[in-house]
Amino acid sequence: MLTKDELERYDRQILIKGFGEEGQARLKKAKVFIAGAGGLGSVTATYLAAAGVGVIRVVDHDKVELSNLNRQVLQWDEDIGKEKADSAAEKLKRLNPGLKVEAVKEKISQANISQLVAGFDLIVDAMDNLPTRYLLNKVAIEMKIPFFHGAVHGFEGRAMTIIPGETACLGCVYRGAIVEGKFPVLGVTPGVIGCIQATEAIKYIVGIGQLLTNRLLVYDGLNMKFSEFKIKRDPNCEYCGHSRGKESR
Amino acid sequence: MSVKINLASSLRHLTNDQAVVEVNGDTVGQCLEQLVARFPKTRKRLLEKNGALSRIIDIYVNGESAYPEGLATAVKDGDELHIEVIISGG
Numbered sequence: 361m362l363t364k365d366e367l368e369r370y371d372r373q374i375l376i377k378g379f380g381e382e383g384q385a386r387l388k389k390a391k392v393f394i395a396g397a398g399g400l401g402s403v404t405a406t407y408l409a410a411a412g413v414g415v416i417r418v419v420d421h422d423k424v425e426l427s428n429l430n431r432q433v434l435q436w437d438e439d440i441g442k443e444k445a446d447s448a449a450e451k452l453k454r455l456n457p458g459l460k461v462e463a464v465k466e467k468i469s470q471a472n473i474s475q476l477v478a479g480f481d482l483i484v485d486a487m488d489n490l491p492t493r494y495l496l497n498k499v500a501i502e503m504k505i506p507f508f509h510g511a512v513h514g515f516e517g518r519a520m521t522i523i524p525g526e527t528a529c530l531g532c533v534y535r536g537a538i539v540e541g542k543f544p545v546l547g548v549t550p551g552v553i554g555c556i557q558a559t560e561a562i563k564y565i566v567g568i569g570q571l572l573t574n575r576l577l578v579y580d581g582l583n584m585k586f587s588e589f590k591i592k593r594d595p596n597c598e599y600c601g602h603s604r605g606k607e608s609r
Numbered sequence: 610m611s612v613k614i615n616l617a618s619s620l621r622h623l624t625n626d627q628a629v630v631e632v633n634g635d636t637v638g639q640c641l642e643q644l645v646a647r648f649p650k651t652r653k654r655l656l657e658k659n660g661a662l663s664r665i666i667d668i669y670v671n672g673e674s675a676y677p678e679g680l681a682t683a684v685k686d687g688d689e690l691h692i693e694v695i696i697s698g699g
Contacts, residue, residue: 400699488699513696516619534695535676536664543698550699578693582618583628587691590673 362388366458370412383566384412390565391415393477393505395468395496396486397448398422399545400510402434403554404484404561409452411562415460416452419476420444421467431547468492473499482561485509486554489540494599497522497530501599508560510553514544515581517553520572520591521560524600527573528591531599552579612640614690623650637668638680640690655692667693 370384390413394401397420424439424447439447449463473495483500487493500507507522522529563569578587595601614630632643645652655666668675669691675682
């Protein structure tokens with residue numbers, strides 16, 4: 361049930377065909393886990409909070425540094441030295457005080473990941489490294505939690521939505537490990553990709569539109585081009601190969 | 610057997626800024642061999658030392674992933690390859 365204030369706050373999106381008060385009520389009930397409060401995490405969290413997602417858990421173990429501020433738009437100059445998760449949660453609460461926003465200052469690992477995501481309806485991948493993405497993908501498949509992948513580099517970005525047991529997963533796309541380190545990026549790139557991830561998450565919760573499943577969307581900002589590639593489920597995928605179910609969406 | 614190879618923008622500095630390179634070949638591997646012959650700097654980025662496809666490279670043939678066949682994937686006249694590089698920043 362939406363309050364009078366909620367009906368007014370979300371009036372413009374409730375007007376969207378297929379969304380309505382029912383869709384808004386679904387957002388209010390939804391619990392979204394956001395892995396990372398950096399470039400992608402700042403953007404996805406902001407738009408999910410603005411849209412009225414009831415519970416948002418932001419997980420990040422880093423502290424805000426000056427060099428983060430070109431892209432991590434929930435982290436401001438005054439936040440340098442603070443925990444990113446705290447700083448992000450504080451802004452999100454100010455943006456939309458009616459939500460429950462949790463800041464978790466832990467490093468996501470094999471040891472804690474199941475506990476961290478337990479009880480959440482969606483996982484948003486806003487990480488900055490492939491090994492943690494594989495961990496998130498693994499737990500998403502095991503716990504059957506939809507997973508919203510995004511990654512950026514320079515002017516380039518990628519996004520894909522994963523419905524466990526139904527669609528291709530991260531392991532069906534990526535097979536390698538990248539040498540990690542400082543990567544180049546312009547702030548607008550996680551802006552674009554984070555908005556795509558948030559759009560996908562909202563569509564999934566509300567139950568409208570066609571999801572970015574079995575498709576990898578590649579964004580090339582330098583040439584302002586979007587490409588889409590078909591991804592099939594890999595029967596030998598180490599993550600989802602054993603959990604074959606419906607092949608749809 | 611003309612096949613167009615579309616390169617991710619992050620690879621184009623290796624091909625004198627060419628976004629599309631036309632090659633001839635019956636497999637993805639043969640197409641990449643020609644690309645490498647014409648632009649030798651691409652070898653280190655696309656292939657492992659043993660000649661296998663680099664694990665940070667994705668190949669798509671007419672918009673579909675070439676995995677798991679990879680370099681052995683058959684191509685025909687008019688096909689388009691896309692070479693993309695895996696990224697992991699956030």
